[in-house]
Amino acid sequence: MGVFVFLPLVLPLTAWPIARLAEQHLHPRTATRLLTAVAGVMATCSTVCLGLVMVVGTAQLPGNPLPDGWSDPEVRAAVPYDEVVGKAAIPALCAVLVASARALWRHGRVRRRAHRALAGLPGTEVAVLPDDVPYAYALPGGRRGRVVVTTALLDCLEPAERRALFSHERAHLAARHHRFLLAVQLAARANPFLRPLRTAVSYTAERWADEIAAQAVGSRRTVAQAIGKAALVSRGTPVSSLAGFAMPGPVPRRVAALLGPAPAVRSWPSVFTSVGLAAWGAAAGTAVSAMSSANSAVTMFFILYAATPL
């Protein structure tokens, strides 16, 4: 066990390069799936190890559920017992569980409320709301996923651009992008080092829908214009992050990507490019993370098994 139990807590750092490079160099669909999978595995391993560290850390607290044989010096020597780290793991694990539960609950609540707001309307896939605030989004779940769009947004788009908007939102529903977004959100709460992956996936999911819309409409420029116009007409909305200072926000990057050529679908990039190196780095990090947490869990099981008088 030893140091292995702490590895999965910091191994998410190996995914930072690919989170940064994937959006430019991989097809958005590949990038979304890859980053979500990496984030999911790493978050699970990190939480398992946090749990193991906590079990070890509580050994000396009165009233802990561990068997008496646990306090045997030989057993102690076999586990990385550190009083401070062990005790710190207790609030950390609680924080992870509470934050994840809150995120899940919130996700469900917004979806339920939004569906309830649409209850009086006929059950068509697209719900057009008369509102002077321009917005559009895909609302998953309920009896069927729905596309919600306001008249203010539709009024500023040409017919072809409206088709692009609807294709984009339908792509979100059809590919179930909300599951990817929820997965990376939970992962980011499980381990803060996974936050760059959440940002990256929320961008690549939009790009994925943009590419499907571009295929459906048959013109990349129409989709780019629809996004641009929609963003300019709704620019009153405050920016949620400070990313704008460092680099262009997601909207100009999406438009620029659509004005360029369609991304190539590659199965797996070569090791000898920067993106290949980053992808392999993240894959190796994920594998090591999985092995370390499995190793630690098995070790812990055997120690507990040996220490329990049966």
Next chain:
Amino acid sequence: MTEHRQRSRRGQGELEALVLSALREAEGPATAGWVQERLGGDLAYTTVITILTRLLAKGAVTRERVGRSFVWTPASDQAGLAAHKMRKVLDGESDREAVLASFVTGLGPDDERLLRGLLGHSRGQGED
């Protein structure tokens, strides 16, 4: 327990839609009693009043005092009511981007200039 509460809340939304559509069938302002009759008398008079008051708060109906009671006039249709409710859902959620994948997100300080540049450039290319 929660499921029961959910169902009754959804029921409220449906009742609001029902009352609003009944009111929209009236020629001119109608009283709560008229609405109750129109709905077949399934709802108690006080329930109808409660729902009308809730619709008033949402701006979906207006009312006027005539004699000792109120007459009610629809101010919006079902879509308008849905729009109002949706705005409330969205405004109440500070981090709604986390749940709903919006078509566009907000623009940063330099993004607007950048975006206009990109679109202007592409239009020029498209006309060639």
